[in-house]
Amino acid sequence: MAVRIALLSNPKSTGNLSKLPRIRAFCAEHPDIFHYEVEQASQIGEAMKTIARVRPCLLVINGGDGTVQAALTELHNGGHFGTDVPPVAVLPNGKTNLIALDLGAHGDPVVALGRLLEIARNDLAGHVVARELIALRCGTGEQRPVIGMFLGGAGLADTMLYCRNRIYPLGLPNGISHGITAAAVIFRALFGLKAGFLPPEPSPLQVSVSRDGKISGRFALLAVTTLEKLLLGTGMRTEGAGRLKLLAIEQRPASMLRGIFAMLSSTLVKGKLRGVHVEQADEIQIDGDRSSVILDGETFEARTGRPIHLSRAQPLSFVRLAA
Structure with missing residues (x-):
């Protein structure tokens, strides 16, 4: 058979x-x-x-x-x-x-x-x-890329690692674990508190986007994806298919609130919200000093002089079940 x-x-x-x-x-x-x-x-x-x-x-x-x-x-x-x-x-x-x-x-x-x-x-x-697909290379000259579909960096990566290392070991259901993590992030961001039981403050990053220049600062959320859906089941309005989608939300309460509202209402559009960066590109570079990014579960670190390079990989066919 x-x-x-x-x-x-x-x-x-x-x-x-x-x-x-x-x-x-x-x-x-x-x-x-x-x-x-x-x-x-x-x-x-x-x-x-x-x-x-x-x-x-x-x-x-x-x-x-x-x-x-x-x-x-x-x-x-x-x-x-x-x-x-x-x-x-x-x-x-x-x-x-x-x-x-x-x-x-x-x-x-x-x-x-x-x-x-x-x-x-x-x-x-x-x-x-x-x-x-996303091809990730650490530093220049790396020939064998790591392939994935969703990358989280800055505060998002710190939050994912916090959930993985601090909350999942408690043995709680996934939904409750994710709810506790989200509450901790919001509590820290809105009130500016720093404590060992809260996720860490995001490190400064510089993100270079081909054709569109650079953005830099501290970001509560940095995501690069080829998926149709980003987070919380939300999407992003795009200008054609086949490019890397970047979403970066600055680490400021007002920017975070604007970004979360736009995600929930599916109104993420390039250049429309202050402190919320929406871009599409063929190549993206992330520079930072010991700043973590997570590509589909695997952690990588951008270091001074050794940035993370992201580019488009050869497309692959997938089978989609009816939602």
């Missing part, structure tokens, strides 16, 4: 701790699913070599955003499939799942896998969408 789906799973992903036994059972009942499990990112290259040999119609990734990013990086750099790269789908899993949500995958991952198998057996082409 031909392999319809190659499923790449990371058993250590948070969502898989409880759901992987059901996924394994589902795969055992459907011989046209080839299931490959990895324990760490360094094994994904070998996984892709094996998966390429079975020539699946669809590659499905079962893990958090970090697992997806590692798989996309290997697809981009490894060349295992030649020019015949299968479309990619992502099961809802992990803590944040921005990529899965953008592709319309939510709810029970086993149900989503069943739907993907049905699609792969029938009209796959009707569900395929192209997605631009």
Whole structure:
């Protein structure tokens, strides 16, 4: 029987701790699913070599955003499939799942896998969408980029690390963890408080955007993405497709309030709000002194003389489930 789906799973992903036994059972009942499990990112290259040999119609990734990013990086750099790269789908899993949500995958991952198998057996082409990717390089001369779809920097990266290192270990549900983190950020920003139990103050950054110059300062939020949705399910009005979308909100209460309102009302437009920077570019450079950015779960650091370079990567085909 031909392999319809190659499923790449990371058993250590948070969502898989409880759901992987059901996924394994589902795969055992459907011989046209080839299931490959990895324990760490360094094994994904070998996984892709094996998966390429079975020539699946669809590659499905079962893990958090970090697992997806590692798989996309290997697809981009490894060349295992030649020019015949299968479309990619992502099961809802992990803590944040921005990529899965953008592709319309939510709810029970086993149900989503069943739907993907049905699609792969029938009209796959009707569900395929192209997605631009971000190529991240640290410093000049870096040849092998890291590939992803959503980057958070400045205060957003500090907040994500605060949630990961301080709030998630409390064992609370994701929704409550994210609510506590958001409340801590807002409390600190509005009242200007500094305390060990609150997220740190964002470090100064300089962001260079091709064609449009530079912006610098302290930013409560810095996001670069190719996703259709940014945060909180919101989008950004764009001038054509295929470019990196940048959103930067200055670390000032008024700017933060304007930016949050614009995000919630889906009115983010270039140059319309003071202290809220909306740009599109083919290349972006982030300069800072030990300032962290997070690309789909993996942390990188911009240092003096070693900036973060972002550029467009070769687009990839994805399968989008109905939202």
